[in-house]
Amino acid sequence: MLKECLDGLSLVPGDVVLDATAGGGGHSEAILEKISPGGHLIAIDRDPEAAQRVKERLEGAGSEVVVVNDNFRNVDAVLESLGIEGVDGALFDLGVSSFQVDDAQKGFSFIREGPLDMRFDPGKGIPAADVVNTFRQEELADIIFEYGEERHSRRIAAAICDARRRTRISTTKDLAEIVARAAGARYKRYRLHPAARTFQALRIFVNDELDSVEDGVKKALSLLNHSGRICVISFHSLEDRIIKNIFRDASKEGLVKLVNKKPLVPAEEEMVLNPRSRSAKLRVAERTI
Numbered sequence: 001m002l003k004e005c006l007d008g009l010s011l012v013p014g015d016v017v018l019d020a021t022a023g024g025g026g027h028s029e030a031i032l033e034k035i036s037p038g039g040h041l042i043a044i045d046r047d048p049e050a051a052q053r054v055k056e057r058l059e060g061a062g063s064e065v066v067v068v069n070d071n072f073r074n075v076d077a078v079l080e081s082l083g084i085e086g087v088d089g090a091l092f093d094l095g096v097s098s099f100q101v102d103d104a105q106k107g108f109s110f111i112r113e114g115p116l117d118m119r120f121d122p123g124k125g126i127p128a129a130d131v132v133n134t135f136r137q138e139e140l141a142d143i144i145f146e147y148g149e150e151r152h153s154r155r156i157a158a159a160i161c162d163a164r165r166r167t168r169i170s171t172t173k174d175l176a177e178i179v180a181r182a183a184g185a186r187y188k189r190y191r192l193h194p195a196a197r198t199f200q201a202l203r204i205f206v207n208d209e210l211d212s213v214e215d216g217v218k219k220a221l222s223l224l225n226h227s228g229r230i231c232v233i234s235f236h237s238l239e240d241r242i243i244k245n246i247f248r249d250a251s252k253e254g255l256v257k258l259v260n261k262k263p264l265v266p267a268e269e270e271m272v273l274n275p276r277s278r279s280a281k282l283r284v285a286e287r288t289i
């Protein structure tokens with residue numbers, strides 16, 4: 001939804017912009033084209049490899065670019081350390097990048113075999129394997145239900161606990177097979193992989209994603225300059241609900257106006273070219289005071 005984001009941000013040369021989820025740097029690069037000359041881009045990613053990749057991609061890009069490896073929930077401290085008091089635009093393109101899904105070592109993919117890790121930053125927090133092998137069955141079921149909206153969470157948690165009694169579950173393939181055996185038949189009618197919701201749940205839990213989104217987006221709203229715009233792309237209903245509520249409350253307080261009443265969804269051609277975009281929703285708000 002690159003074009004929709006750029007239209008939503010409504011940037012002009014000289015603007016100061018935050019890309020809170022730099023990823024592969026595609027949006028950052030397009031933003032730079034809009035704000036040059038004289039613009040300033042602050043690009044954040046909590047994955048150190050992503051931050052390094054974007055740094056290399058944007059080197060020599062003309063306008064001033066700073067790439068920071070941090071969680072966007074610390075955006076206030078990041079901007080303060082750079083001496084920036086406000087931004088004219090902020091973008092959050094949530095979730096995982098294709099680089100991360102394709103890198104089996106990160107453990108996000110239920111299709112590629114790799115260590116059961118799932119941390120954006122492998123230096124912080126605990127890997128998914130620790131959760132799966134040590135949490136109590138009820139805790140696992142709650143995580144899978146709450147963050148995966150998986151209706152078969154109890155059956156899946158029971159299967160995980162049964163399997164780990166025999167041997168430690170240490171790879172993505174181990175887990176995907178256990179989940180598929182437990183719930184596969186119930187997924188026959190759907191296009192979704194039986195392990196998709198369980199993997200989503202563990203990833204959200206391991207990275208404390210929902211609290212990060214809540215903190216980061218609220219802070220970004222408070223850091224927007226007058227008429228500055230914020231665009232948030234979410235990929236599942238849990239994230240979208242958080243954004244919807246934050247924007248609704250901020251609009252009731254008179255802090256922002258909603259640029260679109262309903263979230264924008266990708267054009268049909270984009271959905272065909274990039275199936276992952278199917279569940280994307282873009283919400284845009286503009287600071288009014």
Ligand SMILES: C[S@@+](CC[C@H](N)C(=O)[O-])C[C@H]1O[C@@H](n2cnc3c(N)ncnc32)[C@H](O)[C@@H]1O
Pocket residue numbers: 020021022023024025026027028044045046047050070071072073093094095096097098120212213216
């Ligand atoms: C969908 S990708 C962004 C793709 C990017 N817009 C591009 O053009 O390539 C999401 C990125 O956000 C990062 N991310 C997720 N949660 C984050 C957080 N709380 N703080 C900072 N970065 C985060 C991920 O590491 C990932 O690289």
